[in-house]
Amino acid sequence: MRVFRGRAGTIEADREVSERLLEGAADGDPAVRVWAPHRQVAFGRRDSRLEGYDRAREAASERGFPPVERSVGGRAVAYDGETTLAFARAEPIADFRRGTDERYERLTADVARAVADLGVGLERGEPDASFCPGAHSLSTSDAGRLRKVAGIAQRVRREAALVSGILVVDNREGLAAVLEAVYGALEVPFDPDGIGSVASVSGEDDPTTIARSIENELVGDRRPEIVEVTA
Numbered sequence: 001m002r003v004f005r006g007r008a009g010t011i012e013a014d015r016e017v018s019e020r021l022l023e024g025a026a027d028g029d030p031a032v033r034v035w036a037p038h039r040q041v042a043f044g045r046r047d048s049r050l051e052g053y054d055r056a057r058e059a060a061s062e063r064g065f066p067p068v069e070r071s072v073g074g075r076a077v078a079y080d081g082e083t084t085l086a087f088a089r090a091e092p093i094a095d096f097r098r099g100t101d102e103r104y105e106r107l108t109a110d111v112a113r114a115v116a117d118l119g120v121g122l123e124r125g126e127p128d129a130s131f132c133p134g135a136h137s138l139s140t141s142d143a144g145r146l147r148k149v150a151g152i153a154q155r156v157r158r159e160a161a162l163v164s165g166i167l168v169v170d171n172r173e174g175l176a177a178v179l180e181a182v183y184g185a186l187e188v189p190f191d192p193d194g195i196g197s198v199a200s201v202s203g204e205d206d207p208t209t210i211a212r213s214i215e216n217e218l219v220g221d222r223r224p225e226i227v228e229v230t231a
Helices: 011-026 053-062 100-116 172-186 207-219
Strands: 002-005 031-035 040-043 067-069 077-079 084-092 137-142 145-156 160-168 225-228
Touching: 002 011, 011 031, 011 084, 011 160, 031 207, 040 053, 040 172, 053 067, 053 172, 077 084, 077 172, 084 100, 084 207, 100 137, 100 145, 100 160, 100 207
Parallel strands: 002 031, 002 225, 040 067
Antiparallel strands: 031 084, 040 077, 084 160, 137 145, 145 160
16 A cells, blocks of 8 residues: 655645645555644635635634645644545545445544554544534533544545545644634534544644554555655
8 A cells, every 4th residue: 555655845736745645546556644734724615605604714814824725624634744645545446435434434433543553532423513523523622512523524436535634633632723713714604612632632742643543544455655745
């Protein structure tokens, strides 16, 4: 299995690297990538249809988060360029109409197991008015209060599927501040206190250590072939 490490020099070039995962999987080569994307707010297509979309993009830019639009997932997510991880696994598929739930389940379980190995327990589910709300989320629990740490989405082509997501390692306050402004402009419910982080419930706050743990789980028992992504 190909394992992509590192990130390209620009947001656009880095997105092209992730496209290579899906293209390779369509040719029969599965791949995994876990990395810290460039600082940005990535909007979903649903966001782009709202009247406040232009204002939301301006709000992100004013706070130093370049706005981009992604092809997978729902509402906006923010990456701080350092402590917010993205993860992805691309696999060949025989029938694009089958296997969606099973792929979601496997990746969700793998991510939860990876952080559990570092002493972080995550629960399925998310708080109300969370960032990028969806059915496949992982959260921490503090005195019964859920705070979302990870969200997962899926993109399916006729010959390949890419299951991917976001994990907040640290800097929950900084992410909450920009997302509060963005969701406010979109007029979409959002609770900034609903963002959690691995660091807030664990002594482990090194993104590289956490990325390697997730990477190992996503690869599983397959032999990794490291592909270095250069700037």
